[in-house]
Amino acid sequence: MRDTHDASAVSAGSGPDHAELVPGAPRSSGAGITRPLRVVGESDRWFHDLIDSLPAAVYTTDAEGRLTHFNRAAVEFSGRVPDLGTDRWCISWRLYYPDGRPMAHDECPMAIALRENRPVRGVDIIVERPDGTRIWCAPYPTPLRDAEGQVIGGVNMLIDLTDRKHAEGADNRLAAIVQWSDDAIISKDLNGVITSWNQGAEHLFGYAADEAIGRPVTILFPPDRLHEEPRILEQIRRGQAIEHYETVRRRKDGTLVDISLTVSPVRDDLGRVVGVSKIARDITERKRAEQVLRDHEAAHRRELEDALQSKRRFTEIIQRSLLPDRVPQLEGVEFAARYMPASPDAAVGGDFYDVFELPNGQLGLAIGDVAGQGVQAAGVMGQQRMLLRAYGHEGHPPATVLDRLNRLLKPGEMVTLLYLVLDPISGQMTYANAGHPPPLVVPLGGRSSYLPGVDPPLVGGWYAYRSHETVVAIGDAVILYTDGLVESTQRIDAGLARLAQVSTEIAGSPLEGMVDAVVRKLIGGAARRDDVAVLAVRLQPLDPGHFRIALPTVPSSLRTLRLSLRRWLEAGGVHEPALSDIMVACGEAGANAIQHAYGPDGGSFELEAKRENDRIIIWVRDRGAWRFPRNGDGGRGLMIMERVMDTVNVIKNPGGTTVHLERGLRPPADG
Amino acid sequence: MLPGVELSNQDGIAIATIPPEIDLSNVREVRARIFDHASSSWALVIDLSRSTYLDSKGIHLLMELDQFSRQSQQPVRLVVVREQPVARLLDIAGVPIRRHESVELAVEDVLRDRPAFPEGPA
Numbered sequence: 058m059r060d061t062h063d064a065s066a067v068s069a070g071s072g073p074d075h076a077e078l079v080p081g082a083p084r085s086s087g088a089g090i091t092r093p094l095r096v097v098g099e100s101d102r103w104f105h106d107l108i109d110s111l112p113a114a115v116y117t118t119d120a121e122g123r124l125t126h127f128n129r130a131a132v133e134f135s136g137r138v139p140d141l142g143t144d145r146w147c148i149s150w151r152l153y154y155p156d157g158r159p160m161a162h163d164e165c166p167m168a169i170a171l172r173e174n175r176p177v178r179g180v181d182i183i184v185e186r187p188d189g190t191r192i193w194c195a196p197y198p199t200p201l202r203d204a205e206g207q208v209i210g211g212v213n214m215l216i217d218l219t220d221r222k223h224a225e226g227a228d229n230r231l232a233a234i235v236q237w238s239d240d241a242i243i244s245k246d247l248n249g250v251i252t253s254w255n256q257g258a259e260h261l262f263g264y265a266a267d268e269a270i271g272r273p274v275t276i277l278f279p280p281d282r283l284h285e286e287p288r289i290l291e292q293i294r295r296g297q298a299i300e301h302y303e304t305v306r307r308r309k310d311g312t313l314v315d316i317s318l319t320v321s322p323v324r325d326d327l328g329r330v331v332g333v334s335k336i337a338r339d340i341t342e343r344k345r346a347e348q349v350l351r352d353h354e355a356a357h358r359r360e361l362e363d364a365l366q367s368k369r370r371f372t373e374i375i376q377r378s379l380l381p382d383r384v385p386q387l388e389g390v391e392f393a394a395r396y397m398p399a400s401p402d403a404a405v406g407g408d409f410y411d412v413f414e415l416p417n418g419q420l421g422l423a424i425g426d427v428a429g430q431g432v433q434a435a436g437v438m439g440q441q442r443m444l445l446r447a448y449g450h451e452g453h454p455p456a457t458v459l460d461r462l463n464r465l466l467k468p469g470e471m472v473t474l475l476y477l478v479l480d481p482i483s484g485q486m487t488y489a490n491a492g493h494p495p496p497l498v499v500p501l502g503g504r505s506s507y508l509p510g511v512d513p514p515l516v517g518g519w520y521a522y523r524s525h526e527t528v529v530a531i532g533d534a535v536i537l538y539t540d541g542l543v544e545s546t547q548r549i550d551a552g553l554a555r556l557a558q559v560s561t562e563i564a565g566s567p568l569e570g571m572v573d574a575v576v577r578k579l580i581g582g583a584a585r586r587d588d589v590a591v592l593a594v595r596l597q598p599l600d601p602g603h604f605r606i607a608l609p610t611v612p613s614s615l616r617t618l619r620l621s622l623r624r625w626l627e628a629g630g631v632h633e634p635a636l637s638d639i640m641v642a643c644g645e646a647g648a649n650a651i652q653h654a655y656g657p658d659g660g661s662f663e664l665e666a667k668r669e670n671d672r673i674i675i676w677v678r679d680r681g682a683w684r685f686p687r688n689g690d691g692g693r694g695l696m697i698m699e700r701v702m703d704t705v706n707v708i709k710n711p712g713g714t715t716v717h718l719e720r721g722l723r724p725p726a727d728g
Numbered sequence: 729m730l731p732g733v734e735l736s737n738q739d740g741i742a743i744a745t746i747p748p749e750i751d752l753s754n755v756r757e758v759r760a761r762i763f764d765h766a767s768s769s770w771a772l773v774i775d776l777s778r779s780t781y782l783d784s785k786g787i788h789l790l791m792e793l794d795q796f797s798r799q800s801q802q803p804v805r806l807v808v809v810r811e812q813p814v815a816r817l818l819d820i821a822g823v824p825i826r827r828h829e830s831v832e833l834a835v836e837d838v839l840r841d842r843p844a845f846p847e848g849p850a
Contacts, residue, residue, distance in 0.1 A: 612753035637813035694784040
């Protein structure tokens with residue numbers, strides 16, 4: 058005999074029936090379902106009534122895992138009515154591990170708890186309902202034991218974590234945006250001690266995160282600005298934010314930088330102010346532009362710019378400040394970028410481009426055009442660029458990145474966007490195109506051609522964008538551009554034909570010159586009603602005899618160093634184990650330079666390498682004076698270098714330190 | 729920033745999949761997360777099979793985990809494939825942790841050595 062049950066009876070009830078908590082009280086049929094495998098005593102009934110009253114999904118089994126009882130919440134949770142006495146281990150339809158692999162029911166935490174006679178905690182599972190929806194949950198399986206400690210059954214409670222996981226996802230996304238922002242984002246406690254430090258802060262102020270965290274924020278203050286800090290802290294303690302406060306700060310190398318500060322209080326769950334978050338933006342460029350504007354006004358006092366003009370100029374400055382201020386420096390990869398605002402009588406548009414290195418060593422390149430003009434378009438563009446970086450860095454393929462950007466657009470906004478991921482070693486290129494003019498490939502010999510595959514522009518909502526793949530050879534240039542380049546002075550089809558023709562004629566020339574020539578021949582000095590942005594990239598042939606790279610002394614430089622060095626070594630036919638040995642030794646020398654090279658301009662180090670027959674000779678130079686440090690690796694860095702290289706010399710000069718390394722490529726002769 | 733460590737759990741054994749590259753920029757976070765994960769289980773498997781680059785900071789972390797294993801009596805195993813360049817570095821640096829060619833083999837090995845009355849988390 059089995060209790061039967063239908064879901065409608067269950068959902069008809071609302072909330073636990075408290076009367077059922079009374080031991081021995083009559084039970085309503087909808088509250089919980091029991092198949093007594095042995096005589097149900099008063100204590101069992103009390104136990105079942107207790108379970109039925111709980112708002113969380115709870116069920117019990119016998120020692121073999123067969124279901125003996127479940128509550129109403131369990132039916133709602135699993136989206137099905139479990140089969141008493143037949144279903145084993147779990148009430149769910151299907152189970153998965155958190156990484157998405159299917160989990161057999163007899164591998165589930167409840168099964169482990171019963172087999173091993175121990176409670177299982179801290180293992181998350183994903184439950185799938187018959188309708189396909191999935192719930193991320195934490196199970197609490199616990200064996201029930203008799204007086205001798207033998208397992209007589211088990212009880213399990215499933216707690217829905219889906220909302221918490223979503224919240225964690227949002228936190229991670231926010232963290233990624235903070236980490237990859239070009240703005241310096243810093244937090245400090247109420248005593249002014251720095252507690253977090255993002256990549257933008259590393260670039261703006263020159264301190265690595267581990268140099269800045271734990272130190273007073275006043276290390277950034279020039280002496281004549283020290284009085285600002287107490288005032289800022291006082292205002293924050295009162296819970297007030299400070300917006301766009303323009304001031305001056307000092308970099309690690311002593312130079313001053315104009316910044317705009319936004320400072321806001323950080324509160325705990327109770328609303329108490331516990332810290333301070335600061336966003337600093339480098340406004341040196343803007344200050345310079347303002348100076349130009351002032352000079353201009355002085356010289357042409359009679360023709361003072363009207364309000365519209367200065368507004369346009371201001372928007373242009375915002376727009377420029379949103380473009381990347383640097384492109385990645387990678388040995389063997391050549392970049393050129395141009396941004397030309399529309400003619401003075403036109404309003405500013407929303408063209409943008411971006412270049413960044415992805416965590417896997419590939420390069421992300423993007424170019425886009427926001428519909429509309431003025432400050433609002435510039436704002437949408439800044440947001441799109443930030444999200445693109447965040448999603449790009451998470452490693453999503455181009456089509457997925459476009460899907461996500463599309464979902465986050467507001468009604469009425471429209472963006473054309475091309476996102477392209479290039480592997481600098483293999484030349485493999487993946488791209489997706491949302492309504493943007495097609496990228497142009499300019500091969501070393503042969504005719505330029507446009508890459509196919511255009512989907513609709515981003516307009517908000519859902520669209521399944523497509524990724525396309527191709528391979529570019531060393532020496533091929535890839536040109537991305539906005540429609541202003543091909544449409545300003547002619548019809549778009551004529552412009553595209555002209556761009557292909559012009560670029561084919563100058564295919565082999567250096568990239569900077571090629572971009573200049575293309576711009577000159579397509580738009581010349583003509584008045585434009587639209588902005589023009591051009592971004593070009595080319596994989597360069599490497600000189601197998603010589604390699605050199607200079608990098609800032611920040612931890613993220615190590616990866617750039619490895620990528621470009623590996624590319625050079627592989628191009629020169631260097632194999633394992635020499636390849637990895639050289640990579641490790643150079644990595645150690647680079648890490649030392651980053652951690653210990655100080656000096657008036659200790660902001661960079663360089664690595665130079667030469668190939669002489671079957672030897673690789675390397676110099677890693679910085680401007681610091683350090684001994685081989687023991688911190689962080691227990692003194693293993695030097696030991697490892699000495700074991701993997703034939704020669705290791707640390708040469709100290711008044712001007713800095715050079716690590717000289719040599720490694721033969723032939724296996725040592727026997728004996 | 730380089731990707732971080734991936735954590736999972738199998739039969740109460742903490743499994744830490746090391747990201748392909750470990751250097752100055754991510755070792756501290758990887759270290760913190762592994763120790764945190766290890767503290768809630770009775771054994772630890774460190775999967776280096778995706779590892780393409782490890783520097784002295786990474787070697788130092790493995791040495792610390794070896795020490796932790798001795799002090800806490802928690803078995804620790806490494807997963808590394810013999811052909812991986814990282815395996816050579818482990819030899820050079822003298823990392824004494826027992827190695828296996830796959831997570832499955834490492835887990836089997838740990839389970840064989842399991843104490844007779846395992847302590848389940850209460």
